[in-house]
Amino acid sequence: MNAVTSLPRDVALGLYRTLYLARRCEEVIVRIYPDDEMKTPMHMSMGQEAVSVGICKALAGNGDVIASYRSHATYLAHTEDHRSFFGELHGRTNGTADGKSGSMHLADIPKGMLGASGIVGAGIPVALGAAFANKQQSPGRVVAVFFGDGAVDEGAFWESLNIACAMGLPVMFVCEDNDLAVHTRVSDRRGYSSLPDVVRRYNCMVLEDESNDVEAIYRLGRYAIEQMMSQKTPAFLNIRTYRYLEHCGTAPDTDAPYRKAAEDAFWKGRDCVAMQRKRLLEGGVPESEIVKMERAIDADIEVSVAAANQAPHPGQDLLYRGVFHEAS
Amino acid sequence: MRRLSFGDAVRECLTQEMERDPSVFVYGIGVPDFKAIFGTTAGLAEKFGPQRCFDTPLSEESMTGFALGAALKGMRPVHVHIRVEFLLLAMNQIVNMMSCHNYMTGGRTPLPVVIRAIIGRGWGQGAQHSKSLFSYFTHIPGLKVVAPTTPRDAKGLLAASIRDNNPVIFLEHRWLHWIEDDVPAESFVEPLGVARVMREGRDLTIVATSWMNVEAMHAAKILAGAGINIEVIDPRTLAPLDIDPIVKSVKKTGRCLVADYDWLHSGFSAEVAAQVSELCFGDLKRPVQRIGFAPTPCPTVRTLENHFYPNAETIVRAVERMLDRPAMDLSGIDFYSHERRFRGPF
Numbered sequence: 001m002n003a004v005t006s007l008p009r010d011v012a013l014g015l016y017r018t019l020y021l022a023r024r025c026e027e028v029i030v031r032i033y034p035d036d037e038m039k040t041p042m043h044m045s046m047g048q049e050a051v052s053v054g055i056c057k058a059l060a061g062n063g064d065v066i067a068s069y070r071s072h073a074t075y076l077a078h079t080e081d082h083r084s085f086f087g088e089l090h091g092r093t094n095g096t097a098d099g100k101s102g103s104m105h106l107a108d109i110p111k112g113m114l115g116a117s118g119i120v121g122a123g124i125p126v127a128l129g130a131a132f133a134n135k136q137q138s139p140g141r142v143v144a145v146f147f148g149d150g151a152v153d154e155g156a157f158w159e160s161l162n163i164a165c166a167m168g169l170p171v172m173f174v175c176e177d178n179d180l181a182v183h184t185r186v187s188d189r190r191g192y193s194s195l196p197d198v199v200r201r202y203n204c205m206v207l208e209d210e211s212n213d214v215e216a217i218y219r220l221g222r223y224a225i226e227q228m229m230s231q232k233t234p235a236f237l238n239i240r241t242y243r244y245l246e247h248c249g250t251a252p253d254t255d256a257p258y259r260k261a262a263e264d265a266f267w268k269g270r271d272c273v274a275m276q277r278k279r280l281l282e283g284g285v286p287e288s289e290i291v292k293m294e295r296a297i298d299a300d301i302e303v304s305v306a307a308a309n310q311a312p313h314p315g316q317d318l319l320y321r322g323v324f325h326e327a328s
Numbered sequence: 329m330r331r332l333s334f335g336d337a338v339r340e341c342l343t344q345e346m347e348r349d350p351s352v353f354v355y356g357i358g359v360p361d362f363k364a365i366f367g368t369t370a371g372l373a374e375k376f377g378p379q380r381c382f383d384t385p386l387s388e389e390s391m392t393g394f395a396l397g398a399a400l401k402g403m404r405p406v407h408v409h410i411r412v413e414f415l416l417l418a419m420n421q422i423v424n425m426m427s428c429h430n431y432m433t434g435g436r437t438p439l440p441v442v443i444r445a446i447i448g449r450g451w452g453q454g455a456q457h458s459k460s461l462f463s464y465f466t467h468i469p470g471l472k473v474v475a476p477t478t479p480r481d482a483k484g485l486l487a488a489s490i491r492d493n494n495p496v497i498f499l500e501h502r503w504l505h506w507i508e509d510d511v512p513a514e515s516f517v518e519p520l521g522v523a524r525v526m527r528e529g530r531d532l533t534i535v536a537t538s539w540m541n542v543e544a545m546h547a548a549k550i551l552a553g554a555g556i557n558i559e560v561i562d563p564r565t566l567a568p569l570d571i572d573p574i575v576k577s578v579k580k581t582g583r584c585l586v587a588d589y590d591w592l593h594s595g596f597s598a599e600v601a602a603q604v605s606e607l608c609f610g611d612l613k614r615p616v617q618r619i620g621f622a623p624t625p626c627p628t629v630r631t632l633e634n635h636f637y638p639n640a641e642t643i644v645r646a647v648e649r650m651l652d653r654p655a656m657d658l659s660g661i662d663f664y665s666h667e668r669r670f671r672g673p674f
Contacts, residue, residue: 064401097434105432114400115432119424125393126425132394133401136379143397156420159387163394166385322435323469325493 005283007215013285013293015057015214016276018080021297022049022073023273025082028301029072029089030250037309038089042103045073047244050214050272051176052077055144055237058221062138064112064130066123066145068176070243071116074146075106078113086304092311099314100322114143120181121147121154124173128160131169131234142225144172150181153189164234165203171234172224173204178243183258199236210240212270215279242267330513334476335505337483338368338444342406344515345490346376349404352490353380356391356408356444365408366446366505392418395441396426404440404490411457412445412499419464426495427470438493442486447475448501448539448589449637451670458626460590462537465497466567466599472496472520473566477541479509481564484518492520501539501589503666523570525577529559532583532647535574535600536560540587540638542666547643554656556647566596574600575607582613583650587643588620595620614650619643630667639663 005012026046033042045052048070056065056077067074075085088095089103096108104118114130117123127145134141151157152175164171175195179186192198200206205227209220217239224235242263246253254264281287332340346352353376359365360373360381372381384391388409395405409415415422422443430437447460465473472494476482482500489496526541527548536544541562548558559577563569578584584604588597601616622636641663648655 095434097432097436100434101432107429107433107437109400109433109437114397115429117425119420122393122420122425125390125421126397126400128390129394129397129399129403129405130401131397133398133403137401156389156393159385159390160393163385163387163390322431322433324472325430325435325438 005215005279007218009283009285012215012276012280012283015053015218016280016290017293017297018053018057018077019049019214019273019276020294021080021082022053022076024297024301025076025085026072028305032305033250038091040089040091040102041248042072042089042250043070043248044245044250045070047267047271048176048178048241049073049077050212050217051174051239051241052146054214054217055146055172055174055221058218058225059142059144062140063142063144064114064134066114066127066130066143067106067116068120068123068147068151069104069116069118070148070176071103071106075108075113075116079108079111081108082301082304083307084108086308087311090308090311091313092308093314094307094311098318121151121156123147124151124156124160127171128163128169131164131171132167135170140229142170142172142228144174146174146176148181149175149177149179149186149195150189152195153181161199161202161204161234161236168232169234170228172221172228173234173236175236175238177238177240180243180247180258182247183256185258196236196238203233205231205233205235206238207235208238212241212267212272212275214272214276244268329510331508332479332511333505334479334482334500334507335367337479337511338486338500339370340511341483341486342369342372343375345487346372346380348515351402352404352406354406354408355382355384357384357386358410359383359408365410366502368505369408388414388417389421392421392443393425395443396421396429396439399439399441400437406442406444406490409443409445412447412461413456413459415443415445415461422465422471422495423468427468430494431470439495440490440493441495442489442498443495444498444500446502447499448503449633449667450502451667452628452630452633453626454628455625460499460538462499462566462588462590462596463594463599466596470495471567473499474520474564475499475538475566476564477504477526477538477562479507479511481518481524483511484516485520485564487515488517488520491517496520499538503539503670504542506666506669507542521565521568521570523561523563523565523573525573526560526562527558529557529581531557531581532585532650533559533561533574533577533581534585534587534643536562536587537566537596538589540589543638543640544587544643546640547647550640550644550656550658550661551647554653556651556653558647569599569603571603571607574604578604578608579611582611584608584612584616585643585646585650586616586618587638588618590620591623592618592620593623617646617650619646634664
């Protein structure tokens with residue numbers, strides 16, 4: 001883990017760039033959330049960004065994604081559009097949905113960000129139909145659906161896994177396994193010991209990662225896509241990771257009863273952003289180049305926040321618009 | 329014009345829409361099998377192949393989310409359920425996902441999904457294969473709800489539903505599949521959101537849903553024999569509701585009976601009654617009345633089933649009360665002909 005990169009320099013830098021973008025956007029949210037300009041719940045990705053960034057980059061522009069309600073990193077990794085992101089979180093007309101979706105339902109359908117759902121596991125079935133369409137219309141295109149380990153307790157996960165296997169659909173099931181359903185551990189919720197072992201009994205490729213390393217996850221994603229195409233099966237990726245902040249909100253609830261100090265220290269010792277930065281430095285990328293990139297992202301995010309604050313809130317006419325799609 | 333059954337009209341529409349647009353596909357539990365959802369999907373798998381007409385695992389929620397995902401990628405799924413009750417297993421995808429996905433993307437997302445489901449009375453179907461559940465769907469912004477009565481409307485409204493860019497719940501009464509009437513052979517569209525005046529009259533307006541139009545037309549014929557002239561209106565699209573022709577009719581007749589094929593409490597009939605009361609208050613000679621299912625689960629045995637479901641006799645009696653007329657002698661009139669032609673098994 002964390003060996004000097006074997007990826008091309010631009011790929012390794014690109015992974016870091018997007019990781020940093022996702023992390024920095026949320027650090028800015030943490031900073032400005034108390035200003036109460038957003039007035040909406042948020043489920044922060046912080047700590048887990050390597051999963052979304054590694055997989056979305058592995059799709060290499062030829063994939064669709066569906067996010068869980070912990071959608072920020074997935075949305076940013078797939079679209080890199082932080083202007084619309086901050087506009088939407090601020091509930092302004094320069095957002096993705098004029099402020100009607102907020103944090104939990106971020107979508108950019110032309111870019112293949114098909115949606116995010118506040119109902120746990122509800123996005124999983126949507127991946128099936130998108131993959132069915134892709135299989136006919138765009139062979140080689142994959143749908144990656146992100147969900148937490150809690151969503152695996154839902155019937156929709158097992159229904160969808162079975163359907164994808166039975167129909168041979170190009171769906172990549174990506175379990176962002178942070179061991180927590182809100183505050184409840186996997187061990188308190190499951191009547192079986194190993195989820196990957198259960199899924200292996202399906203006609204599905206199963207891959208696992210515990211590194212929280214964006215390059216390892218990226219390579220896993222690339223490998224999964226190759227295998228899905230050659231074997232005509234879906235893939236299930238169980239990727240262990242760790243949530244830094246509270247379930248909902250921007251506070252680091254490190255002292256909450258469900259937290260374990262040793263676990264916290266373990267995962268923060270393998271912070272995905274710090275790991276990739278260290279790897280770039282060890283691989284000979286000058287720190288000045290990295291810092292220059294970071295400052296440029298920082299400045300651009302501030303532009304997005306300012307643009308969001310300056311954009312108008314939607315007027316009452318927009319309340320009634322879009323219940324039905326008008327160009328029927 | 330050529331006569332066709334409602335069921336064959338549905339099948340002909342699906343065939344023509346699949347020929348017209350390669351993005352249309354039809355699927356659901358039992359859809360391509362030899363029973364073919366009471367014949368309405370017969371021949372589609374053979375004609376269009378297994379990619380465009382296929383069976384599914386028994387996973388209603390996920391196969392409904394499947395429709396949403398396919399629609400997001402530009403396809404036009406038609407998902408079929410042999411009983412509306414199975415949709416209760418898919419309500420998360422319908423209500424939490426499909427109905428609001430366009431709104432949650434700022435109105436930017438066409439979602440051309442049709443969900444066909446069979447409703448109502450069959451042959452001793454009991455409590456779980458007998459409902460309509462209209463208001464479960466009409467309550468939700470973002471869903472269109474269509475319940476055709478005539479074979480012509482079945483064909484034209486289904487075509488309109490498939491071509492619409494919104495989720496449409498398309499509800500077909502089991503017994504309607506046998507009804508025969510004139511249906512154009514060519515492909516055509518009956519616009520959604522437009523009510524149909526089934527019969528003109530001056531004494532009383534009946535607003536009827538689905539099968540209750542058949543009963544209302546039967547009742548109107550009986551009442552005509554006593555000199556009572558009934559207007560019957562089929563909303564056809566329950567949401568969005570075309571209230572204007574109903575208001576126009578009630579302003580003319582001064583009396584409104586809502587004959588719903590569903591429970592009354594918090595039902596579609598309550599919505600119609602409320603709107604008519606608000607919009608026709610000064611013209612009403614009597615309060616709006618409603619008839620519908622008995623407020624019980626649906627029993628299985630026929631003697632109780634006959635009391636559970638309203639029919640033309642129920643309508644005749646309600647109309648007589650609203651017009652202060654004495655009860656007619658209805659002996660010798662056959663009120664259950666459709667039920668008796670059905671020999672099951674389902």
